[in-house]
Amino acid sequence: METLATLLTAVLKGMRLALGPYVNSAQTPVLRLAYDRIARAATRFQALFTRWQTNTLPTTRNRPAQSRQRAPKPYFPAGRAWLAGSTDHHVRGRASQLEHLLSHPDMPKFLAAAPQAGKILRPLCHMLGITMPPTLLPSPRPPRQEPEGGTPRQPKPPKPKLPPLLPLYPQRRPRPLPFMNFSKKPPPV
Numbered sequence: 001m002e003t004l005a006t007l008l009t010a011v012l013k014g015m016r017l018a019l020g021p022y023v024n025s026a027q028t029p030v031l032r033l034a035y036d037r038i039a040r041a042a043t044r045f046q047a048l049f050t051r052w053q054t055n056t057l058p059t060t061r062n063r064p065a066q067s068r069q070r071a072p073k074p075y076f077p078a079g080r081a082w083l084a085g086s087t088d089h090h091v092r093g094r095a096s097q098l099e100h101l102l103s104h105p106d107m108p109k110f111l112a113a114a115p116q117a118g119k120i121l122r123p124l125c126h127m128l129g130i131t132m133p134p135t136l137l138p139s140p141r142p143p144r145q146e147p148e149g150g151t152p153r154q155p156k157p158p159k160p161k162l163p164p165l166l167p168l169y170p171q172r173r174p175r176p177l178p179f180m181n182f183s184k185k186p187p188p189v
Contacts, residue, residue, distance in 0.1 A: 004106050005049030011097045012042040012124075018090035030076065034083055034127065041120050052114050081129025095128040102133050111135045 016038050022031045051057050076082075084092045101107070102121070111117055118136055125132045 003049065003053070004101070004104055004110060005046045007101055007104075008049075008098070009042045009046050011094055011101060012038050012045075014097075015091055015094035018094055019087065022087060028086070031083075031086070033076065038124070041124055045117065045120050048114055048117055048120070049110065052110060057114055058116075076127065080126060083127040084129050091128075095130055098124065098128065099130045102130070102136065107133070108135045115139075 016035055019031060019035045019038070022028075023035045048057075079085075084095050102125075112135065118138060121136055122132065122138070124130070125136070
């Protein structure tokens with residue numbers, strides 16, 4: 001029996017093959033970045049699934065927010081389904097296979113045991129335009145804690161409303177000024 005990770009890796013490998021002609025023609029460098037991201041996602045998912053099967057998943061840690069210098073992230077378009085829209089039907093076919101794979105009966109169990117898989121699958125779903133199953137949606141953030149001993153934050157005042165715009169009147173042709181008489185010929189020199 002094929003495992004869930006093997007199926008997902010095969011789908012992502014097929015998606016990379018479908019992206020190959022676009023990457024090799026070097027039309028847009030963002031497709032090369034997407035090609036590499038899909039490869040990393042397949043490798044990370046395979047490793048995470050193997051750790052889940054062997055029951056050696058890392059425990060999730062709640063780390064405090066730290067300010068550290070990060071390398072700039074590569075630019076990806078922010079729109080939904082940007083990769084599926086900028087490529088041909090082969091990539092969209094692999095996206096539908098991935099969507100079908102997300103409805104696999106073992107997927108909810110796996111996502112409940114390994115929430116790290118959401119960080120791998122959510123970007124793929126977004127750039128391919130796949131509707132995410134409820135088990136893949138991120139958990140809501142807890143409400144922000146007020147600092148102890150400090151003053152509570154004041155809500156921001158509402159922005160003032162803009163005054164209503166003047167009604168738009170039809171533009172008339174400007175009348176010539178008295179000293180601008182264009183009908184006369186210029187005096188001979």
